[in-house]
Amino acid sequence: MTDPIPVPVGILRLPRGPDSSGSRGFSDHSRDPQNSRDPQNSRDSGALQSARAALRERFLRLLSSARGRPARFSLWNGILLHADFGAADVQTGAFQVDSLQTPLGIQGSALLRSGDVLEFSFPLE
Template identity: 40%
Template sequence: MKTPVPVLRLPRGPDHPDSRGFDPSSPRFQALRSTRGGAAAAAAGLPELREEQQARSLLRQRYLRSLLAMRDAQVRFRMYERVHVEARFGASDIDVLNFQVSDLQTPIGVQKEALLRCPDMISYSLEL
């Protein structure tokens, strides 16, 4: 019997209708352009759009700096179903969908290492 060969699937190019690329004629690009005012508005330098972009950039920088400040800090997480846990913060993934923590103290015991899903959290806090 011959050895099966795995198939390598390459991502679709921007010309494909289901692509996630940046083809200006793609439905996704058109939808984003219509909701954001489009690249033409940004190029024209509308003050409202420029201010919004600066505000978003500033908020994103502050949030990322807060994640850096949390490194190795003891953090309290308030989860759904009235669950409160505490752990030493390690890192976040690039999409901020998961937090890696150590010494997670839960109502039923301590977990040495764990991943906490951000959609399961209501809030988190720490002492500075």
């Protein structure tokens, strides 16, 4: 059997980006105050950046202290899972857990996709 003839696909052409003179329909002035060149906004964005850095540091410290603690995961489909928290990978969006207790049995270790997790918590011991 031969391969079917490929169906031609239309090409979507996007508008060209701004050139160095900014004459291609893009404004020099940003509507977003975060991107403005105003010195006051640069101070605000520096404060915002330091606040975000502090929050990220607190979050990472929480994750490092949670290693090995019992955790409860509630999935979007209504299933409640219990496991020992291992780690969280923000880039791939996954939680690594150990001793995952599922309705079908216990898994030694597993990855839970963060998109499947509605919420997770650490029950008081």
